[in-house]
Amino acid sequence: MKKALMVMMVLTLTVVLAACGQNNKNGNNASNGASNSPNNNSEISGSFLATGSSALQPLVDQVSKKFMDSNKKVSIQVQAGGSGTGLTQVSEGQSDIGNSDVFAEEKLDADKAAALVDHQVAVVGMAAVVNPKVTVDNLTKQQLVDIFTGKVTNWKDVGGNDQKIQIVNRPSSSGTRATFEKYALGQKSEDLQGSIQEDSSGTVKKLVGETPGAIGYLALSYLDDSVKTVKYEGVEANVDNVANGTYPVWAYEHMYTKGQPNEAVKAFLDYMLSDEVQNGDVVELGYIPANKMEVKRDVNGNITK
């Protein structure tokens, strides 16, 4: 029994030691990667970590697998944990790339955010959705504001049937909500009494689809027949309208690095922005390619053609 205990202790210790070894190895590799020649693709090596937004994770995950297929010496770990976690970790150097749905300036202190380099890899469009039984199919900005600030509580006031409006919102920390408030409502909204708050798109979709009179908002990639998409100011929420700037409710998906990235990370980010990925995986997963955008937007929401 004692021997068994000792063996277990030794095993545990080995694992712990392995931990340290592993961490060091990671660090070394990453820095080795930097010294390698950047021109020859097959020579790139290194291992790095991308953490953050769960909305961006599927894309980064899929692209990283492809990248690793063509660059055998590179290993990439992709983790989800929320935009805030991703930004914290990249800012403190625990992870090499921080994935975020929002600009770093909106979450971090100004000096910390200034140290990060933004790489906008895709665009996400968002649409207001309602329960399929709601007869309204267009909402103006003012009507949305009235609904989400609680001024209007019945669908009949915005041209629908006599039915109570049930708001399915996101928590105030959510990047999706920040985008929706900024570009669809143009103002911050408060959490109303009785409103439902869910962080995850799947749950929002389920609740909007099931609850009579419900309204919420979803990324375009989540839209399907279980919910009804409403037009915003008469403009349909689709990829083309987002790209040409007529539909304003959209946000960048960011991949932040601290300072300029090392070669391996840079090669990966370049690959992310290549036509192959932008027109392939990005579209396939329901995002809008960053290079397709005819308008640009800065952190303060100013739009340039």
Next chain:
Amino acid sequence: MRAKTADKIATSIIIAVAALIVLVLAGLLGYILYRGLGHISFHFLTSAPETIRKGGGIGPQLFNSVFLLVLTMLITVPIGLGAGIYMSEYAPANRITNFIRLIVEVLSSVPSIIVGLFGLLVLVNLFGFGFSLFSGALALTVFNLPLMVRITEQGLKGVPREQKEASLALGLSKWKTITSVMLPISLPVVLTGTILAAGRVFGEAAALLFTAGMSSPRLDFTDWNPFSPFSPLNPFRPAETLAVHIWKINSEGLAPDAAEIAAGASAVLVITVLLFNFGARWLGRYMYRKFTAIK
């Protein structure tokens, strides 16, 4: 007469409640299995999940859950046994021991989400283990330890005093007595408890969201070198377990068959927990019979 009627009414209410509880469980299990069993196949259990296409499986998640369980137990069992032995055999009966007992009690009732947050702060960020199996295993150790301590204590308390004293009288050291006489006798109790504790690890999600992460890297099942980043055995890779996968796919699933996958995975999870439960009961009975038959 009135007392008799009251008695009859009360008895029937109690029986009805007992029946209700059985019905609730039957309904619960029936619902989960009915929704999920149809989706379970060999392919489902072994293949990797798909992001947006149909037909994804839960292979890596299942492997992660099992591997995380093994890791957790590798850490929990030696420490838990040691601490349990201390509490039951070495601890002097004084205030400090009472205080330790209180601490164990507190630790056992700390909500799993607090353990998860602690893991995020200390293991993931401060120690730099990142979102990894190892962080997850340590976090799970934290809330399995008190259970393990209590089980060990219970097991050791159940050992007949004569046997312990006989061993001591033969000149064996206390430690030797504990490890070669008392532990084997208490093995049925300890083992049953450990398996039940293991079942808890299997279903835990809240603590793992913040420690083991919500993503699973591509695993290369031909690479068994624990230091290679794609090896399934590498304890420093992020790992999404089955319970976390259910949580994630319920909330963020983009695949068209997300609902079926969630139902299937729930069924697999529940079946595994059932197996743990029945396994523990069967093993406990079997060992009890074997031990009592010999002596």
Next chain:
Amino acid sequence: MAQPLERQKAKPHIAEEWVGKIYTLLCIAFLITTIFSIVYFVASKGLSTFFINHVNVLDLLTGLKWAPEGEPPFFGALPFIFGSFSTSILAAVIAAPLGFCAAVFMVEIAPKFGRRYLQPVIELLAGIPSVVYGFVGLSVIVPFFRNVFPGQGIGIAAGALVLSIMILPTITTIATDALAALPKGLKEGSFALGATRWQTIYRIVLPTTMPALMTGIVLGIARAFGEALAVQMVIGNAPHIPRSLFESASTLTSAITLSMGNTAMGSVANNALWSLAMILMLMTFVFVFIVRWLEGRSKI
């Protein structure tokens, strides 16, 4: 010197003893370090809301408005505290009579059947993962409530119902142990005096085992208080004190899981969540002390 020889003989024996002592002591030290570091880290993070961000403690505990990222920010956590208490106490109110009946059934009415079938069933309830409870709650209980009662289906009632099933095993197990441990003479005396079974249970068994039953209930409440994922899926998460049981509400745990990943560590919004975690942890301690106090009483 004859001493070395003697010492050599004794050495393996004593060394062995020391190995054992030191090893077990290290294990217990690990345990103690763990709990203290949990308390330390959670508290240091949770307190920084007050000391670094200068949020008033009273505002946090009694404020009704929660908007940590708003301008100006509000840190009223009372809706969460209210939500946590009301869901877990309501859950206990539902589960306690059920658990007591199940225990009476197993100990007094049909011991053989009860031990063989009911007990495993109840233990299985404890083994089902909380994610699965949440999943079932969202797909069965919420739609059911939505159709039957006015309101959205989600809310404190749905959360409490899900929790009551989750804490039923805790309450039942402790109640069963307490009933089984009751001295036989007590019950037999009552029967001999001509009391019916119900009279015996109601007048003798229930009062005597009350402290132990309460222990089970408090432990159940403690478990419900800390449960996160299952509740978050069915409660709706609006940071307000709801006007009915079927209106969206929030608990401490659901607020934490909802926003922790979205906020950057070190920011005010994040620190405020840690303060919620600290309240949660302190409540856990309170529950442990209540349990201790009750246990002390039941011995008398």
